[in-house]
Amino acid sequence: MAEPTTAFSLLIPVYRADDPAHVVRAFTSSVQEQTLPPAEVVLVQDGPVGEALAATLELLADGSPVPVVRVTSPTNVGLAQALTLGLARCSHEIVGRIDADDVSLPHRFATQVPLVAGGLDLVGSGMVEFEDDEDVAVGTRVPRTGQAAIEAYARFHDPFSHPTVVYRRSAVEAAGGYEPLGRMEDYWLFVRMLEAGARVDNVVEPLVRYRVGEGAYARRGGREQWRTEVALQRAMLRIGFTSRGQYVRNIVVRGTYRFVPEGVRRVAYRILIARGGRGARR
Structure with missing residues (x-):
């Protein structure tokens, strides 16, 4: 029997309010600094962006050590639709997510991707929250682990931190994909995946540093x-x-x-x- 592949796509949505420096940090931490880097990056530009951010996206794509697929929406369509556009362009069954202002720890994908390759449909992780300095934590999100505990907790609160997840594209699509629902499109997706029988888990260890912005x-x-x-x-x-x-x-x-x-x-x-x-x- 062939060994399960660990090749995966990295999906990053970007829109006009994103800080170019934050986007660079998210990209480099999730690509260049990973012990298991993605095989490709799908970079979704959700609507028009300013000159500085546009130039940053060009530089990142041109200088990336892995292929970058650029997906551009002419208008701002929101996160759910932007991610739907990006998923359609992912070449691999396994897809990792990161937001444009967060930071992946170097062993993040080496930890999560083999779990999905081994049979799980979705794996999240803990997160460390920071404000300005990524090395100064202001809080920690500790997730539930195990299928039963996650399913029980999901009936009260989102059991996964969206920027930390790695999932199977086919499992997302089988649940109907992302659907717009305010700031809760991720929770709604995860609920439908669980209801459809998705096999899930969380890694307790924080594998992502999450930027807590103003407001x-x-x-x-x-x-x-x-x-x-x-x-x-x-x-x-x-x-x-x-x-x-x-x-x-x-x-x-x-x-x-x-x-x-x-x-x-x-x-x-x-x-x-x-x-x-x-x-x-x-």
Whole structure:
């Protein structure tokens, strides 16, 4: 029997608000610095960008040690559609994700890709959060591990950090792919993958450094985010992923979270969400 391949595509979406220096760091950390580098990079430009970012994308593509596939949308179509466009151009079954302002640790793909090549459909990891200096952590996201624990937790909260995932393209497509849903298109995709029988896991070790930008906690609250929350919960109930009781609990708990003051939201996030609902740790 042939050995499972570890060749994979790296999918990076970029749009006009991305800082060119951050994009360079995300690219180099996920390509040049990896002990298991991608076989190709699919770089999706979501709409028009400024001159500085456009020049940066050209330099990255020209200087890359692996082939770079450029995908450009003439208008800003949003993350879900940008990722759909990118997935269609990925040459490999295994696809790794990184956002344009985050940092992959050097052994990230050497850790995750063999797990997917060995039979899993999706593997996420822990994350270290930082603000300006990537070497100064301001928080850690500790994920649930194991199929049963992940499926149970997914009925209350997103069990994967989207910038950390490596998945099978066919498993994403079998679940219907990315669908626009505010800032929750990733959670909605993962729910549908689990409902479709995807085999999943997380690596507890933080393999990605996640940049916490200004306004990160403000964006998790407000009326628009509440409307998205309700839409997600209704969708999960509709496909039978959650029960009526879980739906009510989620609307009350997660809905209330959207309207508490930003400072309270920050503390609640640290205690209940970033650490996988386990409570604070020393």
